[in-house]
Amino acid sequence: MTAVTVGGIDCGTNSIRLMIATVSENGMTVEVPRIMRVVRLGQDVDKTHRFDDEALARTYAAIDEFSAVLKEHPVDALRFVATSATRDAENRDEFEDAVQSRLGVRPDVIPGTEEAALSFLGATSVLESQDGPHMPPAPYMVVDLGGGSTEMVIGGDGVEAPADHPVAAFSMNIGSVRMSERHLVSDPPTRQQIDEAIADIDAHIDEAFATVPAGRTGTLIGVSGTVTTMSGIAMGLREYDRDAVDGAIVTVDDARTTCDRVLRMTRAERAEYQVIHPGRIDVIGGGALVWNRVLARVRDAVHEDSGRELNSYVTSEHGLLDGIVLNLGRRLLNS
Structure with a gap:
């Protein structure tokens, strides 16, 4: 076969x-x-x-x-x-x-750990065709920000372990739907609601960092609807363009500014953005806040670990679904 x-x-x-x-x-x-x-x-x-x-x-x-x-x-x-x-x-x-x-x-x-590994497989599989100066530096940190959970998984450095091989993963029970329903219930959310959500998110990130060595991140790859939507808005797209967003490199500062702006919008204001899928309008604020905190915390961890500056991330349309399909196909081929 x-x-x-x-x-x-x-x-x-x-x-x-x-x-x-x-x-x-x-x-x-x-x-x-x-x-x-x-x-x-x-x-x-x-x-x-x-x-x-x-x-x-x-x-x-x-x-x-x-x-x-x-x-x-x-x-x-x-x-x-x-x-x-x-x-x-x-x-x-x-x-x-x-x-x-x-x-x-x-x-x-x-x-959550298997979800993280499959997301990592899907996100890194598209890097296999790149080499030389176009290859992003390892280790790769893949963050899959979903509605109910957010997975962090980091791969090898390409020396001691293959760059596409996950070496540590953690699944946090924070996501766009969960944070919106749990904390951001006003329209727009209040300062107190935002502060309580940040405390919740940061506590989960602290737990994740105890398992995942975020400070070693060479390239941060963000997948899922929240991340691709935030990237699209930061890029100034008038409507969502999958081909334009996939593989786009977005600065951390631009993304965090965008996340903060979207978080503080009313639902009616978000509805004016064609980049945002209608099904995400009422929960994208929660996702934006999670992504904002992840970006800030990973950047700080990298700086603290090595003094390097993590100034950008790679946006990917390839995550868990790609990993599911690729993993299933490979298992059939090897059976």
């Missing part, structure tokens, strides 16, 4: 995505570009620890749509990965049963 066609579904707290690709020894070729639907599966899960019936209905509608696509594009294998919201939901069995009845596969509710 020299190539396999596989499908991957990434079911997160805010959105669900499908991608179909052919995987071979030479890499991955996308057959059906990623399809993304904002379903807010994690609505109120932080508070109730249960899936809301309306959230389940929205998610099932997207899954039925994905099922129709998969019937038109048969695959050798399909993996459905569920993350933060499903990990926390007490009634997740109901959800898992419904997915299996619709797709014929049961969701893999993966731990």
